[in-house]
Amino acid sequence: MLSVFNQNLAKEQSMSFRILQRVWRYSTLLMFAFAASCIASSARATSTPSVQSFFEYSAFSNAQLSPNARYVAMLVPAKDGNVRLGVMDVVERIPKVIASFDGADIVQFHWINDDRLVYAAGDRGVGVGDQHLGPGLFAVNRDGSEFRQLIERSFGLLSAHNATVVRALPANTGFYAAIRGSDDIYVAQHDVTRGVRDRSIRSLNLLRLNTKTGRSTVVERPGVTTSWLIDRQGEARAATTLDGDIESVFYRDAGQSKWRKLAQFNAYTGDGFSPYFFGPDGAMYVRARHGKDKESLYRYDLEKNSIDPEPLISLKDYDFSGSVVYNDKKFLGVHFETDADDTRWFDPQMQAIQKSVNDLLPSTVNRISVGYQAETSVLLVQSFSDIQPSVYFLYDSASKKLTMLGNSMPQIDPLQMSAKDMVRYKARDGREIPAYLTLPKGAGDKNLPLVVLVHGGPFVRGVSWRWNREVQFLASRGYAVLEPEYRGSTGFGWGHFKAGWKQWGLAMQDDVADGTKWAIAQGIADPKRVCIAGASYGGYATLMGLINDPSLYRCGFEWVGVTDINLMYDVNWSDISNEYQQYGMPVLVGDQDKDAVQLKATSPLVNAARIKQPLLLAYGGSDERVPIVHGTKFRDAVKATNQNVDWVEYPEEGHGWQLLKNNVDFWTRVEKFLNKNNGKQ
Template identity: 45%
Template structure:
């Protein structure tokens, strides 16, 4: 047992001599933004082999599909190596066959293709290209190697011992034009044969729930003209269970697509009647069209956004995964509960997530361990011996002892909301210079407790990092979201200010050295922070940020969905005609004359989400006015997020220099 404690403590620490020599040095920027070297470790259904994504040994810097036996988890061999792409995810089809998807870590975002789908046997034989990455690949010169068109979409493995996986077949290659429909399919990973599971597809069908053997569908979610419906098939006919607005929810009983166990029991997520209307997991009776009165699982203050965990043999409910302040699992099955307790006893400093298929009878399980200071580390747990063995670390170059701690606190906003805020504290004592880091979206979950390269890098340079989950952030109830409608630059911005001022009042942040930063919506909030709070922040850092709400509507080459622009934006952000005065007042571009503090701005030239004119117009306005110094950089062919390691490293080096100049 002592071995494991020592192992985790020293796993990612440099050798003693190097550690002493570099103890006072800054951790290099490159160490935070190098891409992980081990990912997706997963155990075969029979528990005999491990599959994972690992670095190539061929000197081409590609990520490959690798495998190892449970007897020697650190001795691995390559199963599949793509010369023009990197393996990104891997799943077991059965005990001897795998499927994987790819990306290209050596290309910019603008040069990326789709993920495709490939299959291969454990020994590297019977390699099959299943689904194309882009349209032109249908013209492959060898017909037998020609993949299916990319309107075939992989969903998950089935686990019935066959060579099939579950997929969705869309009627067209994009969502442009008339409403699409889809059909659930079984895709044979050796023959590329497609078998339709449910041919009676309602218009606009998007998501499906199928039975354990993937032979019949019971639920479907449709999307038409901005409305979401959940339907259940009864006596051969589809019956509507719920019907609600996709953007501004108008139903008290919104039910999301169900999960189905081995006996046909339905599980759904639905709102509770608590103050923030958070979501929970319920059993559901489709005949009565109602959920049980009490949830199967709920987390106070958080939406349920995990899934039931079923045993691989009989699909019996074993537990539930969830995310509160951090990811976790609650086990209902005593065997699994005892296993989790033993693993947590041996790894007390980390959050330990168990991965298995036939869990109750498993001889081994995979453990993914991490903390706020420790990037992912993978272990193999021998159930009978109660022994952990190291598989590997995702970022073995990171010394956890030199990383910062992160906490979730609740800050009361000026209008009385309890706002979650993640705070990452540098080593030493405050008050520190601080960066208020605003997440994008804005209607997404901002973050969760764990190791984060952006926050850790800033903390390593001595900055307190304040990350507010401002109103509109997902995961905290529909009422928390609803209070963000038409509040860009208003109450949403006030939340960011309140989080910053809280840190000052608590003695954590130095009031004379505050900077606001963020990407996408966070870039918008950065610019509006400089507009609304000219005496609070000394500078701002905006990358790929919105600078004018009208531009979201008007730039024709944006990838903004037509339904979002027509039905969502006017009610959730603002109507261009009815809310004209508000949109002008909350436009950083139109309020550029109020910005007087330095700003660093970075954009990708191939960004379709927030096209380059957002940045160029803002830059030009500030330069023309001459009140706020602007540092400007564009990254050729990069999109709304940086793809290349070189881009990440260059950008964060610029951030480091900018902060050293303006926040110290």
């Protein structure tokens, strides 16, 4: 049994990357012949980093240990080519590319067992609107042998297959979970409604698939299943279903075929629980509030059909968000997030290893991964901070030596990046609002131009302490950046989340304005040089900020922003589900009929004539989350009374920018826009 604990992670001190550089200099460095992810020269350039350097694709990513910890796999791009899958023996240190595509990237992979992996395809150089293939799924042994395609990439092949012929599964199928010690995996497949654009939530069917034969069997589901949970023996034991606004959790006893309902509850009122994982002891653990303000991790008593009274993991001031670390024998620890990422180990040996790694890498969060059935003393370390993109190391717990695998963003010099800290301020009604503040390096902490960057969602935790492209780019140009976790944001308790219900343009907006006023009162922000910005809901908040507080914000820029709540209901080519429109939005955002007056008063589209400040608008022509009609209608409305409006459309992009060229173009525009409207006095 895990012990109960409460953890409030202390703020990290300012980063000193020189220590990390010294570690690299004296560590045994492994340079992959096929990786463009080596550490840059110690002679760092002192000039301002280019726009492109912040938005380059990752040069090294997704390193994973095999279950026996004898091999490590990773994604690495060929020079001027596509991303490939490589594997290296951690003892012999000989890397090998085992899979690649001529005209596509490998975008994700998973170890199936010690000898076999599956991987999916994509193309990071193609926008959403130009992508007509799915990711597919492919299997290969770690030595490159026994290749097999498991899932088709073409969506034109959704017709039923001949049951007597083993063919790849249709493209509406994707990887779901590995099964320990087996060549089998689970894949999930959404029901398909042919010929009709159906936005209703469809069942997520689960299939057990053999990666060598391609044969699959369907797992019986208890209803319109939206998620599944697999136990350590590879059996589907828990499932969550949705019927209207009623969510139900079902459980199936080991060796049984019949599902039994554990509980049902309203999907939007926070009264239920979410199955989280099965422990090595077979117990089921769930995430729940259990009558309290914060979500914690609990053991679920399957005999009593109830949640245990006391949580196993509870975080002071934060909802539990993270993952449990375990091997084939026991729980080892838990990764979690408070104001930054951290790990708490229950295993004394792992706790000692974490200390040794932290002593070598003292200025970063160092997340350790272990082999499920480790046969070596090697562990994987992902090291990152607010100023350092992820760097991957191997750590030998026997020799206590680090070996650098690769740097995700080798062109980024942490010495040029700007520190980020969590702050808290009071909203006008007394509610405490958490926020992250980034101050431009070398610019001091007083009378700075400020960008208030509002996260999207809105009902998510939108900000973390990790390195962020947009924030660091803005800071590199001399701007302080404030990122509020306004009410309605998740991760800070039920009360903070619920206080944002039906508060678009109202109290949620006031929280952003109050954060801006706080930064001004602290002397951090120059009151004459404040700009508001954001994407999606953050775009909505940008426009409403200019409307509600015209004297507070000198300018605004937004991309893929919602411009009218009624459009979220009425535009039938968006990807918002029917269920969310019918049951979720009336509760969380506003009811079209009952709240009609409020929705009109808080509509940027209706109130566009009130915006007089300079404005930059950008939208994706292939966006299904916030269709471009949001942008075009608002552009036409605001330009009727405001000629200082810049507009850009990226036809091939969706809900955000995927292509490097478009990121460079957009943020170059932002830089010019800010220099003109929010720069030096």
